[in-house]
Amino acid sequence: MHPLIRYVIVLAAVPVFTTAAVHAHKSPSPDRNAQAKAVMEASFQAKGQAGMDRLDQDKTQALCSLHAPAAPPAGAAAKVLAANQAMVKLPSDGKFLGDWKRGQAIAEEGKGEQYSDDPTKPSGGNCYACHELDKQQIAYGTIGPSLYHYGKNRGRSEPMLKLTWSMLYDMKGYTVCSAMPRFGSKGILTEQQLKDVMALLYDPDSPVNK
Amino acid sequence: MRLKIGKLTFWLTIVAGAGTSLAGSLVWAQTAPDPVAEYRAMFGDDNPAVLWTLRGQDLWKEVRGSKHVSLAKSCDLGMGTGIIKGAYAHLPRYFADTKKVQDMESRLLTCMVDGQGMDKAAILKNRFGEGDRKSDLEALAAYVVDASNGVAISLPLEHPEEKRAYALGKAIFFYRAGTHDFSCASCHGQVGKRIRLQQLPDLAGPGKDARDTYATWPAYRVSQGEVRTMEWRIGDCFRQQRLPQLKYGSEAAIDLTMFLAKNAEGGKMAAPGLKR
Numbered sequence: 001m002h003p004l005i006r007y008v009i010v011l012a013a014v015p016v017f018t019t020a021a022v023h024a025h026k027s028p029s030p031d032r033n034a035q036a037k038a039v040m041e042a043s044f045q046a047k048g049q050a051g052m053d054r055l056d057q058d059k060t061q062a063l064c065s066l067h068a069p070a071a072p073p074a075g076a077a078a079k080v081l082a083a084n085q086a087m088v089k090l091p092s093d094g095k096f097l098g099d100w101k102r103g104q105a106i107a108e109e110g111k112g113e114q115y116s117d118d119p120t121k122p123s124g125g126n127c128y129a130c131h132e133l134d135k136q137q138i139a140y141g142t143i144g145p146s147l148y149h150y151g152k153n154r155g156r157s158e159p160m161l162k163l164t165w166s167m168l169y170d171m172k173g174y175t176v177c178s179a180m181p182r183f184g185s186k187g188i189l190t191e192q193q194l195k196d197v198m199a200l201l202y203d204p205d206s207p208v209n210k
Numbered sequence: 211m212r213l214k215i216g217k218l219t220f221w222l223t224i225v226a227g228a229g230t231s232l233a234g235s236l237v238w239a240q241t242a243p244d245p246v247a248e249y250r251a252m253f254g255d256d257n258p259a260v261l262w263t264l265r266g267q268d269l270w271k272e273v274r275g276s277k278h279v280s281l282a283k284s285c286d287l288g289m290g291t292g293i294i295k296g297a298y299a300h301l302p303r304y305f306a307d308t309k310k311v312q313d314m315e316s317r318l319l320t321c322m323v324d325g326q327g328m329d330k331a332a333i334l335k336n337r338f339g340e341g342d343r344k345s346d347l348e349a350l351a352a353y354v355v356d357a358s359n360g361v362a363i364s365l366p367l368e369h370p371e372e373k374r375a376y377a378l379g380k381a382i383f384f385y386r387a388g389t390h391d392f393s394c395a396s397c398h399g400q401v402g403k404r405i406r407l408q409q410l411p412d413l414a415g416p417g418k419d420a421r422d423t424y425a426t427w428p429a430y431r432v433s434q435g436e437v438r439t440m441e442w443r444i445g446d447c448f449r450q451q452r453l454p455q456l457k458y459g460s461e462a463a464i465d466l467t468m469f470l471a472k473n474a475e476g477g478k479m480a481a482p483g484l485k486r
Contacts, residue, residue, distance in 0.1 A: 032381045033381070033385065035378060035381055036378060036381035036382045036385045037385070039378050039382065039461050039462050039465060040382060040385070040453075040462050042460065042461060042462075043456060043457055043460035043461050043462030043463065044448075044453065044454040044455060044456055044457060044460075044462070045454060045455050045457055046454050046455075047454050047455035050388075050452060050453060050454040050455070051454065052454055054387060054388045054389070054452060054453050054454055055387055055388075055453065055454070056387065057385075057386065057387050060386075060391065061386040061387055061391055064386050064391075065381075065384050065385050065386045065393060068384035068386075068393070068395060069384065069395060069399060069414055069415075113388075113389045113390065113452045114449050114450065114452055115449060115454065115455060116449060128406065129405045129406055130405065138407075139406045139407045140406065141403070141404050141405040141406050141407075141408075142402075142403050142404050143396075143397070143400075143403050143404075143405065143410075172391070179392075179396045181389070181390040181391060181392075182391065186389050186390070186391075187389075188389060188390070
């Protein structure tokens, strides 16, 4: 493992919870998730591509729900974090960067995985919902940090590319309860789409770096 | 209630037309400028919801269903039979006759189906109006909530079932699942965030955001040309959360509404609101 990645893991193991813990809460009952799920099972119906299995939680989701809005205990968080790290698949041909123009379209596209969406069409990344990327698009959200000048500020060293790829692939390997979806691990974006988005972040010609 | 029905109906036709095309282009987020501000610039503070309120008033008083009775003579929303003043500000609540905690939408359904003997499937099929096909539930919701205007939201949670609904609502609010790992808190857990240009109220606990938001639903949605209720709002957010379809009048909807309503306690009802 590259030292930079290891450093990020150690950093991320310190529980960071992005959805604010501003309200006082008593410690939750251990079957809080199960109780919520039982009610939800009775309250939903499958529709379109969204089957009832969407109500099932994996380990990351369960951990981050059980204690929310408080951060999960450090020990449990470190374990889940490591498991998510292990999910990351680097590009099969070793090339991290695709076409930034296609990446821009993916970053703009909000459709994908909703029951109202066409499952035969590729999903978008909807990066602009949460991030500022280039100065032309002013309709950007603020749940995530600004990514303007992302590549320009970071250079294009192999470790840097690998780190960003891994974050896009599975942000929960870095911030266990991040608001950002796991685009690779959850199969939201394909390998090619991830490369295109990477190019949007890193290509010197991309408006992100202008 | 200030009435300018003629003018409103006229504008409504235009707005509803614009709304359909706008709604089609809305995904998670919208890139157009604020349509509520545009709407206000054109029409001032007139809220077309008044047309729903008036229709709801007629429906409330009309003798209907196989039991030939009006809601005004048979429906108890928690304040006594036929009383709507302040009712919305104290819902959801436990009802002894159904032995359930109910929100306004599920209680109206009970009144129409069990009280009036109307066909549940037909009512539900028409739960969300669109174009010429109007929803009775949405009209009744507008009428009922209008009668709570200025009333402070208050939910003492005295009944154990009410406490249970609140706790479950909270657990559901923070329940992460689906392809994107979202919970309600992913988008409504911090103050001052937005998705694209849309402000996201912090609904995770008591506060100004929670009060201002809850107090302004049900609301006339400019982009849809319809009055929508909290059940619609929650259902559409679950869709954005990539979860399956929320059933109308279901327990998850009621429990979540209880959580949102309790967090809004002390706020004064100001609905039907006007939303983008």
